[in-house]
Amino acid sequence: MRVLVLGGTADARRLAAELGAQGHDVTTSLAGATSAPLLPPGRVRTGGFGGVAGLVAWLRADAPDAVIDATHPFAARMSAHAADACAETGTPLARLSRPGWADRPDSAGWRWVDDHDAAARVAAGLITAPAAPTKLHGSSADLPARRAALRRGGTGRPDGVLLTVGRQSVGPYRDPLADARVYARMTDAPDAPLPPGWTLLTARGPFALDDEVALLGSHRIGVLVTKDSGGDATAAKLDAAAELGIAVVMVRRPPSPKGAAVLADVAAAAAWLSRIRRPGPPDRRP
Numbered sequence: 001m002r003v004l005v006l007g008g009t010a011d012a013r014r015l016a017a018e019l020g021a022q023g024h025d026v027t028t029s030l031a032g033a034t035s036a037p038l039l040p041p042g043r044v045r046t047g048g049f050g051g052v053a054g055l056v057a058w059l060r061a062d063a064p065d066a067v068i069d070a071t072h073p074f075a076a077r078m079s080a081h082a083a084d085a086c087a088e089t090g091t092p093l094a095r096l097s098r099p100g101w102a103d104r105p106d107s108a109g110w111r112w113v114d115d116h117d118a119a120a121r122v123a124a125g126l127i128t129a130p131a132a133p134t135k136l137h138g139s140s141a142d143l144p145a146r147r148a149a150l151r152r153g154g155t156g157r158p159d160g161v162l163l164t165v166g167r168q169s170v171g172p173y174r175d176p177l178a179d180a181r182v183y184a185r186m187t188d189a190p191d192a193p194l195p196p197g198w199t200l201l202t203a204r205g206p207f208a209l210d211d212e213v214a215l216l217g218s219h220r221i222g223v224l225v226t227k228d229s230g231g232d233a234t235a236a237k238l239d240a241a242a243e244l245g246i247a248v249v250m251v252r253r254p255p256s257p258k259g260a261a262v263l264a265d266v267a268a269a270a271a272w273l274s275r276i277r278r279p280g281p282p283d284r285r286p
């Protein structure tokens with residue numbers, strides 16, 4: 001079958017590889033947002049389609065049997081365009097969206113917010129609030145290691161912010177956290193320079209727990225601001241924050257558009273595709 005995979009994620013790369021191995025004819029579409037994207041196997045096209053109308057035109061010209069939207073859970077505009085364009089062209093659509101982090105046991109202690117503006121306000125409030133004694137959670141067996149990690153950052157108040165929301169979502173944090181000690185970690189530098197007191201950390205996951213503990217401890221991070229991307233590659237920062245008793249501000253996912261089957265992993269997406277029937281030749285009986 002001919003399949004258009006809307007990509008930009010590791011899951012999309014894995015999906016393209018899996019579907020290709022199963023003999024499907026896969027084209028992956030990338031937005032062109034990252035400077036050196038990891039490319040999936042199979043055909044790749046790059047750049048926006050030009051809104052819903054552009055995607056409709058592309059679907060009519062290329063006529064894939066199905067579209068699998070494997071964009072990032074926060075790529076809400078592309079997902080909405082895919083839902084509209086597939087409805088208009090009658091193209092079967094599924095959404096591959098890995099589970100978020102809300103089921104983690106520590107998620108009940110996070111500050112959940114609906115958007116980045118709210119996250120910025122909450123983070124600014126947390127770092128300017130009167131200092132509370134540092135709490136170390138977890139079993140007493142781990143305490144020496146966790147105390148050592150905190151010590152690496154000295155005894156000063158942990159008033160730093162680690163911001164891991166992606167380069168395109170940094171804007172709402174600039175003003176509310178302009179005077180804060182912010183470490184902004186992202187794959188590529190943002191287009192506009194960061195505020196003077198901020199430090200840019202360019203890095204691409206996966207990240208290991210020991211490194212995340214060292215990062216949070218050595219920079220005296222008091223607040224981790226992130227979004228509910230889900231997956232394992234970037235979850236170690238949450239484990240590290242739990243270990244060190246660091247506050248977490250978590251931006252909720254945007255809702256998935258209606259009309260698409262939502263699939264949790266590559267195997268489910270491949271199984272969904274196998275259930276789609278390729279349209280047969282037109283019925284010419286009188």
Ligand code: NAP
Binds near residue numbers: 008047051
């Ligand atoms: P977005 O806001 O939903 O989409 C903005 C526009 O970018 C879309 O309207 C579309 O342009 C174009 N676009 C997005 N994904 C595309 C794709 N796979 N193929 C072709 N065009 C695409 O998306 P975003 O949040 O900026 O993310 C851009 C890309 O980065 C996505 O592919 C996403 O999977 C990946 N990504 C996003 C995040 C995140 O946190 N948002 C994190 C990691 C990776 P037209 O309207 O012109 O078609």
